[in-house]
Structure formats: structure tokens, C-alpha cells
Amino acid sequence: MNFNRAVIKVGSALVAPDNNGCSGKYILAIARFITECQQAGKEIIIVSSGSVAAGRQLIKHGSPIPSIPTKQAMASVGQMKMMANWQRFFDVPCSQLLITHGDLKDRQRYINIKNTLRILLENGVIPIVNENDTVATDELKVGDNDNLAALVALVSEADCLFILSDIDGLYDQDPRENPKANLLPEIHEITAEIYAMAGTTNNVIATGGMRTKIQAADKAVENGIETYILNGSRSEVFQQILKGENPGTHFSAKQAATKARKHWLKHTLKSSGKVYLDKGAVHAVIHQGASLLPSGVSQVDGDFVAGESVDIIDAHSKKAIAKGICQYSQRDLLRIMGCNSDDIITLLGCCPSKVIIHRDDMVVL
Numbered sequence: 001m002n003f004n005r006a007v008i009k010v011g012s013a014l015v016a017p018d019n020n021g022c023s024g025k026y027i028l029a030i031a032r033f034i035t036e037c038q039q040a041g042k043e044i045i046i047v048s049s050g051s052v053a054a055g056r057q058l059i060k061h062g063s064p065i066p067s068i069p070t071k072q073a074m075a076s077v078g079q080m081k082m083m084a085n086w087q088r089f090f091d092v093p094c095s096q097l098l099i100t101h102g103d104l105k106d107r108q109r110y111i112n113i114k115n116t117l118r119i120l121l122e123n124g125v126i127p128i129v130n131e132n133d134t135v136a137t138d139e140l141k142v143g144d145n146d147n148l149a150a151l152v153a154l155v156s157e158a159d160c161l162f163i164l165s166d167i168d169g170l171y172d173q174d175p176r177e178n179p180k181a182n183l184l185p186e187i188h189e190i191t192a193e194i195y196a197m198a199g200t201t202n203n204v205i206a207t208g209g210m211r212t213k214i215q216a217a218d219k220a221v222e223n224g225i226e227t228y229i230l231n232g233s234r235s236e237v238f239q240q241i242l243k244g245e246n247p248g249t250h251f252s253a254k255q256a257a258t259k260a261r262k263h264w265l266k267h268t269l270k271s272s273g274k275v276y277l278d279k280g281a282v283h284a285v286i287h288q289g290a291s292l293l294p295s296g297v298s299q300v301d302g303d304f305v306a307g308e309s310v311d312i313i314d315a316h317s318k319k320a321i322a323k324g325i326c327q328y329s330q331r332d333l334l335r336i337m338g339c340n341s342d343d344i345i346t347l348l349g350c351c352p353s354k355v356i357i358h359r360d361d362m363v364v365l
């Protein structure tokens with residue numbers, strides 16, 4: 001179990017099996033696995049499907065494939081059932097995050113999600129994420145929870161992604177169509193041939209099938225996140241994972257997650273401004289690996305919003321010493337620079353974060 005923080009994606013067929021609403025049939029074993037991971041000091045975030053499946057019997061619908069508003073109504077009532085069902089199996093508190101692609105695209109909302117997840121995990125809470133189906137239109141949707149889970153793994157800086165489905169892993173063709181299909185245990189490179197092996201789902205309550213799982217794995221491994229597709233309906237799978245075995249399909253990460261993230265921060269993110277630090281703050285950032293506090297900021301340049309990347313400059317030498325994602329806009333930063341973190345609330349009327357740049361969001365150059 002070589003990971004510290006994992007996202008576990010659980011498909012509809014596991015949450016609400018047999019067309020009969022939510023049950024503990026499969027999630028009991030999944031919850032036990034999560035508890036064992038937590039007891040081993042690991043942090044877990046769940047991305048759970050199943051709200052539509054859980055609400056299916058509670059909303060009248062004529063055709064086997066309901067209309068979008070009918071599905072949204074099912075999701076609305078089913079989400080409550082689904083969350084209550086998860087909470088039954090944990091002694092620690094669970095929390096609900098309903099997000100859309102629109103939230104992940106917006107820098108301010110992105111860091112709000114990131115900060116919330118960070119605090120929930122620090123407090124031993126199990127965050128349970130789903131797409132906000134009732135408000136999401138096509139343009140704002142991720143569309144499937146496999147890709148959503150990969151995005152959640154990125155925003156939460158997880159180093160492992162488990163995609164739990166009703167099938168043992170990726171086969172060279174859909175095993176429901178062809179019983180001679182072979183399971184592929186290790187994938188080192190996600191090529192067009194790998195995509196060609198993936199079919200869609202034949203389950204009316206599911207979205208995506210294997211294709212979206214490969215897309216998710218693709219996003220994750222590029223960013224240093226080890227990814228597994230596993231059969232969450234077989235409880236022995238979790239014992240195997242706990243022993244370090246691979247009972248499904250493993251997609252190997254291209255590089256370590258922290259290295260990938262630092263590389264992304266350093267080379268891909270474009271800086272939109274400059275934050276100048278006094279001597280004490282330069283020392284704390286470079287030698288103590290500290291987060292940047294408002295008290296250490298002496299000057300701000302540029303025009304940036306919260307969540308954008310900035311260059312961190314030594315005010316004395318005028319040299320760039322680091323780069324990082326700023327929790328505040330340039331406008332707000334000008335008002336709180338040089339102050340104590342406890343004064344942010346008085347100066348701005350709110351305090352989304354006591355630090356200006358969190359050390360996890362910073363790369364020293």
C-alpha cells in the first residue's frame with residue numbers, strides 16, 4: 001500500500017445494485033477497506049456515483065431511459081439516500097461535496113474546493129464527492145464520475161486513484177460481449193490501441209463504461225497518480241490491495257506525484273504577478289519550507305485573482321526565489337500585506353485562508 005492519499009471512485013452498480021436503491025451489499029466491504037486505510041494513516045476521498053440509481057424508484061418515469069429533468073430529480077432525492085447509506089458504515093464523519101466542471105475551471109472555486117478538502121482530511125472526515133447533477137448543464141458538466149475522480153485526485157494532490165466498478169479491470173475487449181476477452185494487469189503507456197479496447201456501458205444507470213475510466217487513468221498517470229481499475233463487488237480484492245498485490249488493472253504513474261506537481265507549478269503555470277518578501281519571510285520560505293504569511297509580504301505587483309500563480313521575489317536582491325498559487329487576489333493582498341493573519345478578517349471582512357501561499361502550492365526555485 002504505497003500511497004498516502006487516495007481517491008476511491010465507486011460506480012453506481014456498487015452503490016445501488018440490483019435496481020433496488022442503495023444497499024450495503026458491496027459498500028460494506030469498501031467502507032471496511034477505507035477504514036483499514038485510515039487506520040494505517042492514509043487519507044481517503046470517495047467519489048461516489050449512484051444518486052440517480054438510488055433515486056430511480058422514488059421518481060415516476062415511463063421509459064427505461066428517463067429524460068434529463070427526471071434524472072436530475074432522481075439525483076436530487078437519491079443523493080440523500082446515497083450519503084445516508086455511506087455514513088451508516090463509518091464511525092468517522094462523512095461530508096458531501098457536489099461539484100461541476102464549472103467549479104473546477106474557476107480559479108477561486110478551485111482553491112475553495114482544495115482548501116475545504118485539505119481541512120476535512122486534517123480533521124479525519126471522509127469527503128464524499130459527486131457531480132452536482134441537478135444544476136449541471138452539458139457545458140458545465142464533467143459528465144462522468146471517472147473523469148471527475150481524476151480531477152478530484154489532482155485538486156486534492158492524491159498519489160493514488162482506485163476506480164471501483166463491477167468488472168475485474170480493463171480487458172482487451174468488452175468481456176460482456178466476448179467471454180474470451182483477457183484481463184490486462186499492467187498498462188505502462190495509454191495508447192490509441194488501449195482506447196480502442198474500451199467499450200461503453202450497457203447499464204442504464206451508469207455513464208461512460210471503460211472509455212471514461214481510461215481517460216481518467218490517462219489524466220492521473222500524467223500527473224504522477226498511480227491508478228487501478230478494480231472489481232469493487234469482490235471483497236477479496238481489498239485484501240489483495242492491502243497486501244500490495246494487484247487484482248485488477250494497474251496504470252503506472254509517469255513520475256512521482258510531488259515531482260509532477262512541482263514540475264507543473266514551475267514550468268506550466270504562467271505567473272500573473274509578483275509578491276515581494278522581507279528578509280524573515282525569505283528565510284522561512286527557503287530554509288524552513290514554511291507557507292507564506294501576509295506579515296512577510298512587503299510589495300505586490302501585477303493583476304491577479306485568487307488561485308493564480310505568482311513569482312515570489314526577495315525584496316532585497318529582487319531575485320525570484322519561488323513560485324506559487326496565491327490564495328488572494330492582488331487587490332486583497334495589497335490590503336493585508338504586512339499584517340498579522342488574525343487581522344485578515346477585520347481588514348477584508350472574511351478570511352478564506354490564514355496563509356497567502358500554502359507550502360504545498362509553492363516550488364522553491
Ligand SMILES: Nc1ncnc2c1ncn2[C@@H]1O[C@H](COP(=O)(O)OP(=O)(O)O)[C@@H](O)[C@H]1O
Pocket residue numbers: 010011012013049164165166167169170171172173174175176197198199200201202203206207208209210
Ligand atoms: N474492454 C473492456 N474491459 C472491461 N469492461 C468493459 C470493456 N469495454 C466495455 N466494458 C464495460 O464497462 C462496464 C463498466 O463501466 P460502467 O458500467 O460505466 O461502470 P461504473 O458504473 O462502475 O462506472 C463493464 O461492466 C463492461 O461491461
Ligand SMILES: N[C@@H](CCC(=O)OP(=O)(O)O)C(=O)O
Pocket residue numbers: 010011012013048049050051052053075130131133143144145146205206207208209
Ligand atoms: N453523478 C451520477 C453518476 C454518473 C456516473 O459517472 O456514473 P457511473 O458510471 O456509475 O460512475 C450519479 O450520481 O448518479
